[in-house]
Amino acid sequence: MASPALVEVALRTYRSMLLCRVLEGRLGSLYRAGGRIVGGVYLSTGQEAFSASLAVHLQPGKDVYGPLIRDQAGRIAFGQPILHSVRTYFGSAAGPMRGRDGNVHWGCPAEGMPVMISHLGSLVSVVSGMLLARRMKGEVGMVGATTIGDGGTSTGAFHEALNQAAVEKLPLVVAVANNQFAYSTGNERQFACENLADRAAGYGVEGYRVDGTDLLSCLETFRTAVDRARAGGGPQLVVGNLLRLAGHGEHDDAPYVPEALRESDLGRDCMQKSAEFLTTSGWTTEKEIAQWKQEAAREVEEAVVTASGEAGPDPFATEWHALSNTDLSEGINVP
């Protein structure tokens, strides 16, 4: 018999995944329709269970969460409103990035959610810095978590940051979503070790491998990793094996993914798998899921309507200063 707490967490995670899937479906449509979304659209299809299972174990206000490109489900599970995502895709002046950055590049640094840059691996040490600062200020019991893909683990920045976090024994959880492809490049051209989790020993951190398509395994693994980090066990490296069920972006139909891989267990959709598990376990019903889906669709539509009515940034009213100290800014003074 599963504990009521586990059931509650599993259902909360699943609802985050569901809202993510509905939202991303809408963003994909908007991209294909053209017009409202300026740049690309990057979806997390197939990675929702892994992403949300980490974030659901974090405490907003206490913990740090640095999401990466395919963490819309995690963002929702961490409590961030989807309106922020839609506004960022639309370049709305009312969004957290005010049209100055777009698509998946948004966060609320002052609320413990730093904003990714495109250079993979470079967010890990930023999360570490936030944790170190909090430790210096005497805070205890906090955790920082961030995610990366299989390709991102090949960067020097990732290596430096994981080593640094291990040296400082920071309460950091790094989730590696091994979705088999860095854009089009497969694992065999990305790394030569058997499993990326094997690297944990080399860094002197805890390593875990998990089926990233399986909700319960993800929840249990991340709960253990987050608890250990929180208890002072130092950095934790969780590697999830899964398959990206979309292109790198919506511009990419991913012809490089072999059909056999799509049809293997790895290619099973975590949404469907989770729904089957939750209903057969009696934790929820198909009827309830259908209702959640409707609620998600309504929530997404509200966000899209709200953001659609908002103006973009006004180039004539924008303060063209890259420094907070405008006395030292050359922004508007240079002839």
Add this chain to the structure above:
Amino acid sequence: MPASRNATNLKEGAKKAAITKGITYLEAICAAQRRVLEEHPEVFIYGQDVGAFGGAFKATKGLAQDFPGRVLDAPISEDAMVGLAVGAAIEGMRPILEMQFADFSSAGFNQIINQAATHFWRTAVPVPIVIRLPSGGTSGSGPFHSQSMESLYAQYPGLVVVCPATVEDAYCMLREAVRIDDPVLFFEHKYLYYHLKAESLPEDTLPIGKARVVRSGRHATVVTYSAMLHEALLSAEGMAKDGYEIEVVDLRSVKPIDTDTVLASVARTGRLLVVGEAFPWGGVTSEVIARVAGEGFHLLDAPPQRLNAKDTPIPYHPDLWKAHRPTSGAITAELQRLLGF
């Protein structure tokens, strides 16, 4: 660790400095850090060997002992050092990073220009970081321990770039840099570490962003900064014997550039030579000339000139090195050419 990371070539200079009394440029930097650690609980220092060892140049000597837990040794990971500083700054800390040599900041370049420099513009959350960069050439240091990278960083929006040329400025500008809410790249010149001395350290000086007219003149203006200030002053002294009065302007900060002070000087002299130790393509010297040409063309009696290091990597042998960087002799030759127009 490569043997070249040792600062053995500078030990001789340190011995010389010990002979006469006074506070060196290097001691001023150490004193400024001690002061900000005392004054601001948000300050901590992070860099390779900065802890108990006191830094490769001893710029953090004694600080780890006196401020436990606030002066931390970093692994040889410039990228992660800067990333960590950005994260800490988001949380309200004011980290000072020491790059062991400015040259190695290239290994942290991405975090500096893409993470730190873009942060305020993108998120409205400023990141108050000071990155100290032991910079510039010293005899025998070679291509990877001698670079002047201020022009490179000044190109990027979101960074303040300063190059103190005196003991007093090193002390005051470092303390001010820590109070600035934005990332400040603090280029401290290794040649000046032991060569300059002050009787005492002032409480205040000109603010960052203001240039200083160090020597008044009426025949030509030399605009420069950092170690080149002293080469320019030597040259001006020599020229005075021939009856030429050369005005020398120390930029102090290269981003922002105090264009007004430069233009006012050119208005007095009508002739401009800009000297920098960085490589010649683009950079601070070009920028000053572009501004004077754009805003003060009518003030010029001769085409503005500039003098930089040569467009090759920085050489190891002292004879090559002396010919590579601008010296007082080279500045004098340029000034004579400028005065001949």
